[in-house]
Amino acid sequence: MDRHSRFTGQPPYKRKKEGNHNNKYVRSNCSSDVSSSVAFSHSPVLSVRRHLYDMDFPLYKQPVEVGYFSLDSSRRFFNDARMLRHYVEADQCPNFNLRDGYTDRFIKRDDGIKERLDHLLRWILENRSKLQRTPVDGDASGSSCRLSADFVTWRGHLTKLLTTPYETQEGWLLAVTLFNGTYYISEVETEAARRNRENRTERHAEMMYWGYKFEQYMCADEPSGLPDPSGVVNTNEAFCTVVQTKLTDHSLLFSGEVDCRDDSSRFKAAPGYYVELKTSAEICTPKQRSNLHRYKLLKWWAQSFLPGVPRIIAGFRDNDGLVVSLETFETAKISQLIKHEQNCWKPNVCMNLCNAFLSFVKKVVTQDDYR
DSSP, rough: OOEEEEEOOOSSSOOOOSSSSTTTEEEEEOOOSTEEEEEETTTOOOOOOOGOOOOOOBBBBOEEEEEEEETTOOHHHHHHHHOOOEEEESSSOOEETTTTTTTSSEEEEOSSOTTTHHHHHHHHHHHHGGGEEEOOOTTOOOEEEEEEEEEEEHHHHHHHHHHGGGGOOOEEEEEEETTTEEEEEEEEEHHHHEEEEHHHHHHHHHHHHHHHHHHHHHHEETTOOOOOOSEEEHHHHHEEEEEEEEETTTTEEEEOOOEEEETTSSSTTTTTTEEEEEEEEEOSSHHHEEEEEEEHHHHHHHHHTTOOOEEEEEEEEEEESSSEEEEEEGGGGGGOOOOOOOOOOOHHHHHHHHHHHHHHHHHHHHOOOOO
């Protein structure tokens, strides 16, 4: 259909007008009701109803890290691992004060600036030799080559796809461009997301800081170093892995931010030694434990499973921002944790929906002019 296309998954689903006839919107209902679907206007529909994807887990190749990059305190790109931090084991009841530094040692990235795929595309340009390529048909000079990936995107965009069958609150809007045989998927901020961002309460803003502060307590800048919680929390800084993998017949190249590396891990190669750090409200009742399994673990699992991060360490905090306990979740065992929860999410449903969506994109986004 079009080389540039837009996909949405945002309730409510009102038709929008688009001035550029080369852009199409895809309508999707992220809720679980019977009308759930993803579709272009006047085009075939892809349903996101859960029962349609409750089949065998699709083939997902073990992700392989092909590179990484760093973003410094000013959001400058570096084709190296200078911003990779190192995990430091803490006491099980650490009493970390997550509120410390919020008012006087916090530099927040401007989340109103949308970077799209810019940093990942720069990594691709600087690492062409790491990507297997084949010459474009008819290109005798070989100067124009295809990437060895059907899709290029951020890990976060794939996470949104995986959680879509169970998402009832947050919508999404994705833009897809087909260029030289590869589909580039980028996110476009929805109006609802923009309003939520611009109208965050002070409490919400501070609680977002708590996650970054927890990372500061758990990580050192050097392999043999110690955490420095007296320092500045700067959310411009990031270390990102770049991985290649394959979901059935869809080859993927994507990047995602990594919290830290565990130098004592039994895994000696990335992404096996990476660790994901999370915070959540403390659990005091069986109902709260069940809610953690049914809701929060869905996104935690998706974020870590996609790039092959094997371990998630969660800090459980009270309402005053004090971390009262730590718990480790092995990504591969999360499906066992949730299997006895009634009407809980299923990993196979998530991955089968993602696979179907990628196939759907290939069917409806067909115009490719690599010149």
